[in-house]
Amino acid sequence: MLELQDLTCRFGGRVAVDRVSLSVPQGQMVGIIGRSGAGKSTLLRMVNRLTEPTAGAIRHDGVDVTALRGRALRDWRTRCAMIFQQFNLIQRLDVLTNVLVGRLNHRPGVVAALDSLLLRFSPEERAMALDALERFDLAEQALQRAETLSGGQQQRVAIARALLQEPRLLLADEPIASLDPRNARVVMEALRDVNRRDGLTVLVNLHHLDTARRYCDRIVAMAAGRVVFDGMPAALTAREVEAIYGVPEEALEAETAPPADPAVGAVA
C-alpha cells in the first residue's frame, strides 16, 4: 500500500501540490489528470523523492519514505521506477544496453559507478533484458541504437528498463504525450500488462480522459495542487468533468495537450 498524507510541495511562494492524501493499494492502476500546472508531475516526482516534499508524509508498506536517506533512498528509487514523456534513453547506445541500465541500481554505489562506466552485465542480466524486450515485441531491435526507434518503441524500451529494476511501483509522467494514437495505445497496453501480470502499482499522468477511463482502475483529478476528484472511471462523466473544471472535457484536453511534435512518435 502506498499512502500519501497531506503531501505538499512549495516552490518559493507557489504551492505546486497542496495537502494531497491518497491510499493506493498494491497493484492498482491510477490515472492522474488535470490542467497543465495542476501539480501532477510534482506529485509523481515526490513519490520517488526526485522532488522533496515541503510537508506531509509518504509511506509504502509501512515504511516512511519521506525519512529515507542514502542507500535506503536509492533502494526506494529502485523499487519505484519512473518513465517520462521523452523516454530518457541513451540515444547512442543500443536498445539492449539501455534496458540493462535498469540493473545498475541493484549494486552498491562504487560497484554501480564502475560497472556503469564499463557497462558490465552478467549473462543472467542479459537474459532478463532480452526477455523484457521480447515481451514488448522488441527483441529484433535489441542491437539497434535507441535513436533509430520510433517514439512508441522507445517508450516500450523505457518500460523494459524500468522492469529490470524489479520495481513494485511504476510512475509514468505523461508517457504517451509525444505519441500518435496507435503508439499511445501500444504503450498503454504495455503499462496495463505490467500492472496486471507483474502486479505493479502504476501511477500515470494523462491528459486524455478516455485513455484514463479505458486503462485505469481509478482516476484522480487535480486542480491547483489539490485532489478534486478521486473515484472509479465510470464516475468521471463528461458532466462531472465540466462541473469540476468549468469547461467541457474537449476544452480541458485541448488545454492540457502538449503541442504536436512531428519529429517523435512515428508509427512502430
Ligand SMILES: Nc1ncnc2c1ncn2[C@@H]1O[C@H](COP(=O)(O)OP(=O)(O)OP(=O)(O)O)[C@@H](O)[C@H]1O
Ligand atoms: N522546479 C520547479 N521550480 C519552480 N516551480 C515549479 C517547479 N516544478 C513545477 N513548478 C510549478 O509547480 C506547479 C505544478 O507543476 P507540475 O509540473 O507539477 O504540473 P503538471 O500538472 O504536471 O503540469 P504539466 O501537465 O504542464 O506537466 C506549476 O505552477 C509549475 O510552474
